[in-house]
Amino acid sequence: MKTIAINQYGPATEFNLLELPKPTPTADEVLVEIHAFSINPMDVAGRQGQLGAPFTDQWSFPLVLGWDFAGVVAQVGAHVTNFALGDRVFGAIASAHAATNGTYGEFVAAGTEELAKIPAGLSFDQAAALPIGGMTAYYGMTHSLDLQPGQKVLVQGGAGGVGLFAVQIAKALGAYVATTASANHRELLMQLGVDQVIDYHETSPAAVLHDFDAVFDTVGDIETGLKVLKSDGKLSTIAGQPTPAQQHDQNKQVAFQFTQGSAADLAALADLVVTGQVQLTLTTLPFSAASVTQAHQTIEGHHTTGKQVIHVKD
Template identity: 35%
Template sequence: MKAMVYRRYGGPEVLEPAELPEPKTHVDSVLVRVRAAGLNPADLALQAGALDGAVDTYFPVVPGWDIAGVVERAGPAAPEFAPGDEVVGYLRGEVQRAHGGLAELVSADVRTLVRKPRSLGFAEAAALPLAGLTAYQAVVHTLDVQPGEILLVHGAAGGVGSLAVQIARSLGARVIGTASVPRHGYLRTLGAEPVSYGRGTADRVRQLVPDGADVVLDTVGGVLAATAGAARPGARVASVVETGTPGVTPVFCRMSRTDLTALTDLAGTGELTVRVGATYSLDHAADAQRALAAGGIPGKVVIEIT
């Protein structure tokens, strides 16, 4: 099968095409023909060796945690799926090896997969798992956002932020989102009230909510101290980026079939939309990584595999 691999740590330049054997499947594994794979900054960090001290790596590595595809076969202990089923998966493992999503086929643990709604395209589905799980677990579990509460999302137009806005809105919360001015129109389409980044952000938030936000989610880092005045006393605060700040609860993503199913259900009914900013073929995955690293793409970067 065709795949993209890296045989040493580095940037996009170390990513190369390879022909690999078809993955084997265990009794509780599912062989998936990958139709699309989402890229994340975490992929670039792992490829660069940023987590070499924490994650065992066996080269060559096929990168890519987020996938959407079609089941080819399922093991006898994976009766949830049958050939032809369309699935979404989050494949993060404790070890990096030749089992990622940038390949025509991948063998996935049944616990990492859920059904893809027919109404959701493969590219949109592949863009959902990591960013979506992070947003969902932050809003629903870490912050426990309630109907009628006011949530302030920093970086609300980004991959995690835009999904957090929509999840909170589906719960009945009022959402204020910080973003650059060109992205304010996009935030309004999501149901958020936009405010600009930079000096005076806290004052601008207070103009909308004089008593301050009940809940704050930071997805960008470096903004909480400057906008502390935007939150009411005792507000619940969480960050995807800052993990050691007093009074701020860190958010870490983990696979949960329950949470991923809830996300796909929201996407399937149209309550949540996933913004794909750019798509690339498998052969141009290195270019996709460069585009992701450069930033500025209004949405997720996805590899489409035919």
């Protein structure tokens, strides 16, 4: 099968098109013919050699990166009963995938814990954009923060791959949503229903927001988020580690979020897209090493709006 792999850790220009054997699914896995995959900041960290265990436990070179995918079931393991040949599916593979079983290729062996069927009305490219970024945001809003209708939430970094999902999911849950973003993203975020957009280059959210119920931090600015929270509010961060002092700030609940999404969560997120409650902002590129290099450089340079998706086949 064709894959896009690296032979050593390094810059985004390390990617090459390589022919490698198809992965062999276990009895608890399915083999998926990939139609699209998306790229996340953790992919960039993996390519740079910045990820440790458990991610790298089975890694060697050549290394095929990637976790998000959408495609068609091509083989079903003996113990799998909820998927069949030909099913259109999307999901994420386990963090600790084998070196040649990443999603930057034509096939991937995937477990079923984070695998769902693609509903009618959702394309492969759209479905591939959902798993890690979308699930991180969905888990944050519904589990980590347990956001309720009428509550106020600040999403720090609302125009990024996770942030765009987070602001829309929060609105779908009935919350008042404020977010930080550059001025050039203000119009997009307002169109998506955000109630208040703060240009962080000009204004600190702590200067204008007070007594918020929740903060979802995607940029690593925990200290500012804490200033926005009410005394018993909740802050969840995916971009930093709270200090002991921050974790004991009044009665506030402050924690790093370890996302544990499920197939049911994926299905619920897909339904939000199909029903128009979450709109996707995608940059779609053809299947090539140059495209993956470009996507990595875009993410690495913090120029991302929405998701970078690689279209493999129709």
